[in-house]
Amino acid sequence: MAETASQKQEKTRQKKPKATGRGRRLKTPRPRIGVFVCQCGGQIASVVDVNELTNYVKTLPNVVYAEQMNFPCSRQGQEEIVTAIKKNRLERVVVAGCSPRLYEPTFQRCVSQAELNPWLFEMANIREFASYCHQANPKQATEKAKDTVRMAVAKAKLLEPLAPIELPMTKKVMVIGGGIAGINAALDLADMGFKVYVVEKTESIGGYMALLDKTFPTLDCSICIEGPKMVDVGRHPNIEIISYADVLKAEGHVGSFKMKVRKNPRYVIAANCTGCGECKDACPIEYPNYADMYLGVRKAISPPFGQAVPLTHTINRDYCIECFKCIDACGAREAINFDQKPEEVDLEVGAIIVAIGYSMYNPSDLEWTGYGKYDNVFTALEFERLILAAGPTGGKVVRASDGQKPHSVAFIQCVGSRDINRYEHCSSFCCMYTLKHAVMLKEKYRDDIEVYVFYNDMRSNFKGYEEFYNRAQKSGVKFLRVKLENRKILENPQTKSLTVSGETEDGKPVTAHSDMVVLANAAVPQQTAAELAKILKIPTAPEGFFMECQPKIRPTDTDVPGIFLAGACQGLKDIPYSVAQGSAAAAQAAAVLSKDVWTVEPLVAQVNEDMCSGCRVCESVCGYNAIAVENLGDKALARVKEGLCRGCGICGSACPMDAISMPNYSDRHIIAQVKAVMERGDKT
Amino acid sequence: MPLKTVKKDTAEKLTLEWVLHVKNYRLSLDRNRCVGCQICSLACPKEAIKVEKQPKSKGEKTRRPKVDVDLAKCNFCGICDILCPYGAVKVTLDNEHSLPVIEKECFPKPIREIQVNPAKFPASREEIEDACPLHLIKVSAPMSEKAESTATVEVEKEYCPCCRVCEVKLPSGAMQVRKFIYGKIAVHQEKCPDGCTDCLDVCPIAGALFLQDKKVAVNDTFCVYCGACKLVCPVEGALELERTRIIHEPIRSGAWNKTLERLTSPVGIAKELKNKGSLKARESVKKRVGLKED
Ligand SMILES: Cc1cc2nc3c(=O)[nH]c(=O)nc-3n(C[C@H](O)[C@H](O)[C@H](O)COP(=O)(O)OP(=O)(O)OC[C@H]3O[C@@H](n4cnc5c(N)ncnc54)[C@H](O)[C@@H]3O)c2cc1C
Ligand code: SF4
Ligand code: SF4
Numbered sequence: 001m002a003e004t005a006s007q008k009q010e011k012t013r014q015k016k017p018k019a020t021g022r023g024r025r026l027k028t029p030r031p032r033i034g035v036f037v038c039q040c041g042g043q044i045a046s047v048v049d050v051n052e053l054t055n056y057v058k059t060l061p062n063v064v065y066a067e068q069m070n071f072p073c074s075r076q077g078q079e080e081i082v083t084a085i086k087k088n089r090l091e092r093v094v095v096a097g098c099s100p101r102l103y104e105p106t107f108q109r110c111v112s113q114a115e116l117n118p119w120l121f122e123m124a125n126i127r128e129f130a131s132y133c134h135q136a137n138p139k140q141a142t143e144k145a146k147d148t149v150r151m152a153v154a155k156a157k158l159l160e161p162l163a164p165i166e167l168p169m170t171k172k173v174m175v176i177g178g179g180i181a182g183i184n185a186a187l188d189l190a191d192m193g194f195k196v197y198v199v200e201k202t203e204s205i206g207g208y209m210a211l212l213d214k215t216f217p218t219l220d221c222s223i224c225i226e227g228p229k230m231v232d233v234g235r236h237p238n239i240e241i242i243s244y245a246d247v248l249k250a251e252g253h254v255g256s257f258k259m260k261v262r263k264n265p266r267y268v269i270a271a272n273c274t275g276c277g278e279c280k281d282a283c284p285i286e287y288p289n290y291a292d293m294y295l296g297v298r299k300a301i302s303p304p305f306g307q308a309v310p311l312t313h314t315i316n317r318d319y320c321i322e323c324f325k326c327i328d329a330c331g332a333r334e335a336i337n338f339d340q341k342p343e344e345v346d347l348e349v350g351a352i353i354v355a356i357g358y359s360m361y362n363p364s365d366l367e368w369t370g371y372g373k374y375d376n377v378f379t380a381l382e383f384e385r386l387i388l389a390a391g392p393t394g395g396k397v398v399r400a401s402d403g404q405k406p407h408s409v410a411f412i413q414c415v416g417s418r419d420i421n422r423y424e425h426c427s428s429f430c431c432m433y434t435l436k437h438a439v440m441l442k443e444k445y446r447d448d449i450e451v452y453v454f455y456n457d458m459r460s461n462f463k464g465y466e467e468f469y470n471r472a473q474k475s476g477v478k479f480l481r482v483k484l485e486n487r488k489i490l491e492n493p494q495t496k497s498l499t500v501s502g503e504t505e506d507g508k509p510v511t512a513h514s515d516m517v518v519l520a521n522a523a524v525p526q527q528t529a530a531e532l533a534k535i536l537k538i539p540t541a542p543e544g545f546f547m548e549c550q551p552k553i554r555p556t557d558t559d560v561p562g563i564f565l566a567g568a569c570q571g572l573k574d575i576p577y578s579v580a581q582g583s584a585a586a587a588q589a590a591a592v593l594s595k596d597v598w599t600v601e602p603l604v605a606q607v608n609e610d611m612c613s614g615c616r617v618c619e620s621v622c623g624y625n626a627i628a629v630e631n632l633g634d635k636a637l638a639r640v641k642e643g644l645c646r647g648c649g650i651c652g653s654a655c656p657m658d659a660i661s662m663p664n665y666s667d668r669h670i671i672a673q674v675k676a677v678m679e680r681g682d683k684t
Numbered sequence: 685m686p687l688k689t690v691k692k693d694t695a696e697k698l699t700l701e702w703v704l705h706v707k708n709y710r711l712s713l714d715r716n717r718c719v720g721c722q723i724c725s726l727a728c729p730k731e732a733i734k735v736e737k738q739p740k741s742k743g744e745k746t747r748r749p750k751v752d753v754d755l756a757k758c759n760f761c762g763i764c765d766i767l768c769p770y771g772a773v774k775v776t777l778d779n780e781h782s783l784p785v786i787e788k789e790c791f792p793k794p795i796r797e798i799q800v801n802p803a804k805f806p807a808s809r810e811e812i813e814d815a816c817p818l819h820l821i822k823v824s825a826p827m828s829e830k831a832e833s834t835a836t837v838e839v840e841k842e843y844c845p846c847c848r849v850c851e852v853k854l855p856s857g858a859m860q861v862r863k864f865i866y867g868k869i870a871v872h873q874e875k876c877p878d879g880c881t882d883c884l885d886v887c888p889i890a891g892a893l894f895l896q897d898k899k900v901a902v903n904d905t906f907c908v909y910c911g912a913c914k915l916v917c918p919v920e921g922a923l924e925l926e927r928t929r930i931i932h933e934p935i936r937s938g939a940w941n942k943t944l945e946r947l948t949s950p951v952g953i954a955k956e957l958k959n960k961g962s963l964k965a966r967e968s969v970k971k972r973v974g975l976k977e978d
Contacts (some may be wrong), residue, residue, distance in 0.1 A: 285761055285783040288704055294687040300759075320760040321729040323790035324938035362685055372686070379685050392706045400705050418769035477877075 045399030085114035124152035151574035154676035179207020181567025182355035184582030217468035225640035253560025253643030272335035275311030279326035296392025401496035406515030416522035430520035611659035618651035720749030722911030731756035769845035794817035867909035883913035
């Protein structure tokens with residue numbers, strides 16, 4: 001049997017990590033320190049007097065070498081540092097430059113090339129702390145830069161060589177959310193040979209794309225392109241779909257996340273159900289179908305739509321009358337089990353991809369729209385189901401009030417979006433899907449239909465999109481530009497037709513009469529996002545989408561190593577972009593999963609077992625569940641879970657016994673820096 | 685987006701609706717026909733129906749209990765429609781009174797067996813029409829002294845609870861009615877408060893309950909066991925009512941078994957299941973209601 005990651009972890013823990021590199025042998029109480037001062041192409045040098053700083057640094061105790069460089073982070077710069085380390089037999093290295101968040105890993109790699117232990121490196125941030133924030137006072141900025149470097153040197157003197165911590169890797173991954181983003185991530189990873197669990201909340205994977213008629217800008221049939229991918233997911237030997245399920249709990253860390261998932265009862269045994277639908281035909285009960293946006297119905301036992309994956313039927317007990325006709329119809333297959341209970345499963349995975357998509361805003365609280373009050377006002381998604389050939393009306397666009405085909409349709413953009421009182425964000429794909437709807441109507445009904453689009457800005461800014469906008473204009477769609485304020489929709493109570501009005505930027509009224517209105521209502525964060533964020537301990541942005549680690553260069557990472565984002569849950573995006581992000585997240589996850597061990601920085605809390613009294617104070621203050629008191633025979637001792645510890649140090653400061661310290665961030669190191677900063681008067 | 689629903693409640697009518705784009709489901713309860721009995725609330729598989737006793741003001745007759753249907757729970761299956769003895773509920777799909785639970789043989793229709801024999805009718809139209817306490821017998825005009833046999837007599841069957849009052853009131857053989865709900869009813873007069881006629885006030889079948897020495901008494905022949913009386917009776921145990929059998933078309937349905945369980949006494953179900961030889965269903969009922977083998 002394969003070892004689980006936690007068993008492996010136990011083993012690796014027993015192996016005491018060994019520090020490597022020259023630093024290990026280093027006993028000198030007066031280490032040879034080298035300082036490299038960065039000019040940062042003028043970003044530092046234009047404010048801080050780098051000459052003066054470098055000369056000053058040379059006077060500091062233990063500094064045996066100092067030079068100024070233009071870009072130490074460049075390849076050439078790094079080579080120069082390596083040479084300088086070797087030539088001057090440097091034992092500690094300080095780079096005075098930008099933020100360690102950006103470049104510390106680069107310089108750590110650089111010093112290890114010179115066979116120096118990477119934790120014998122220290123960074124002094126004189127760009128953000130001096131040149132950027134004191135541009136108006138170059139003199140003082142220079143003084144502050146000196147202070148900063150002096151502190152770094154004082155700390156560098158005390159740095160100790162450390163060894164990275166290695167955690168075992170479970171080569172499995174969980175994709176949460178089976179929309180088009182999750183589907184792509186899952187297929188990519190499964191093709192690379194990793195075991196993938198796709199956890200989907202609803203009965204079927206597919207997400208919104210499975211509900212759409214056609215897709216812009218090519219107008220190909222949405223389910224025809226997504227369906228085969230859904231089937232591939234269902235059939236892939238490396239993928240297990242866990243649908244109609246909720247993630248309840250997530251513990252552990254990259255390499256070994258321990259997940260608890262609840263499979264909700266369908267009252268149909270998935271293994272026995274062939275999806276034949278005979279039960280569905282026998283069932284007497286229908287209920288409004290969410291997948292049809294409640295324009296149509298489904299049976300109490302049914303799949304949500306014909307192409308559902310898995311096709312396992314589900315009984316909705318809220319509507320079922322328990323006539324048991326389905327049991328008779330199912331017969332020898334015996335797939336129906338009214339006693340099914342929710343089932344909880346525990347799964348261990350090395351990485352997680354979150355792809356839970358978005359939700360749609362219900363515009364009935366925007367009174368001017370008349371949504372929910374006027375029969376012939378629809379949302380865009382309802383319109384998708386109306387025009388879809390396999391939809392409840394068989395693709396006939398008809399009014400709700402009289403079942404007649406409209407002779408004019410008005411589309412209203414930005415309903416709830418770009419509205420500081422509702423959702424400030426732009427929903428990003430509404431302009432394009434409205435163009436799609438408008439073109440489809442024009443091409444379907446030609447001169448028999450007038451199409452109006454009330455818009456404020458038309459956003460068609462990706463490949464082929466502007467061209468599609470032109471196609472819409474050529475097809476005769478009337479575009480009416482109005483302000484977002486003072487728009488109004490009024491119903492004629494007799495004809496149930498509508499009058500849409502707005503104002504141009506210069507206050508001129510614009511009106512159109514139409515038989516039907518379609519609202520581009522805001523797409524908003526997934527309703528389950530906040531809860532999942534809590535479970536996974538990943539941050540969300542104020543408006544509710546998941547927060548990426550860095551918006552420009554790390555758009556698919558979260559703050560938590562091993563958890564990645566894909567698709568609209570990170571920020572609204574259309575299908576091509578969601579697909580690309582799905583694959584990007586898969587590549588990120590693969591980079592993690594393909595390692596045999598996951599190395600983490602050794603900057604995690606260390607417990608001095610002789611001093612620990614087992615009082616549990618540390619346990620109560622740790623925000624990451626990374627430290628816990630364990631009973632070890634006769635003694636209770638705090639133990640650190642290295643994969644979870646973020647090295648924040650809060651346990652160390654809370655410990656009444658002073659039993660916890662952070663390597664290279666101990667009291668000694670901090671006090672040395674504090675002393676150094678107080679020295680200013682003596683030296684300058 | 686949210687489902688469009690409608691609920692309208694007036695003194696005449698209660699209407700619930702699911703307004704889907706392609707389908708319209710409607711339940712309407714005719715408050716003039718509804719007597720506020722026990723049947724629909726017990727029959728509803730979703731427990732969507734509540735029947736509430738109405739406050740009584742001094743000196744007035746007791747009012748019939750009021751039926752309310754919860755829109756959030758109702759699934760428009762039409763079981764209340766099928767079983768209402770008075771035909772007060774109608775469930776329609778796109779205005780058509782066709783119920784899938786019947787069509788797909790998931791629920792039985794009660795059998796209203798009413799035979800009309802015009803040859804035996806008396807001459808007077810009033811006499812015929814007045815024979816029905818619910819005024820469901822309609823005689824087509826004109827009706828002359830001599831030619832009574834050419835006149836047609838029609839019973840509005842869908843509203844008929846089969847109380848058999850007409851059968852007894854009219855000359856023998858003119859009407860033959862078989863009850864579709866069987867049961868037992870008894871009033872324990874010793875427990876009745878003096879002067880109380882609450883049950884009598886609400887009973888829709890004139891003659892099923894009557895006054896005897898200022899106390900209410902029962903005529904079992906006419907009672908349809910709908911239980912309206914039971915709901916208003918103020919004293920625990922004064923009025924005993926039990927349904928034992930419902931005459932219906934043959935069926936095999938879990939929903940029917942459960943409805944039966946709620947509507948009739950355990951003995952009643954045991955009998956039906958025994959007749960059907962449905963051992964499995966019998967076992968499960970035994971477990972649920974703690975049925976004793978007899
Ligand atoms: C009316 C309309 C028309 C559109 N037309 C187009 C178009 O023509 N072309 C185009 O490119 N884009 C179009 N879009 C946009 C498109 O829908 C999105 O780009 C796409 O659906 C994003 O995919 P996703 O996988 O990120 O999210 P989703 O499609 O939302 O999928 C997310 C999945 O995660 C599941 N989930 C949610 N919460 C959880 C949870 N807690 N646990 C587990 N699973 C969960 C959901 O059930 C769902 O299956 C349109 C959108 C709308 C509203
Ligand atoms: S038992 Fe429920 S799901 Fe099955 S056929 Fe009857 S109503 Fe439909
Ligand atoms: S079953 Fe009883 S309560 Fe329900 S509608 Fe019929 S008469 Fe009224």
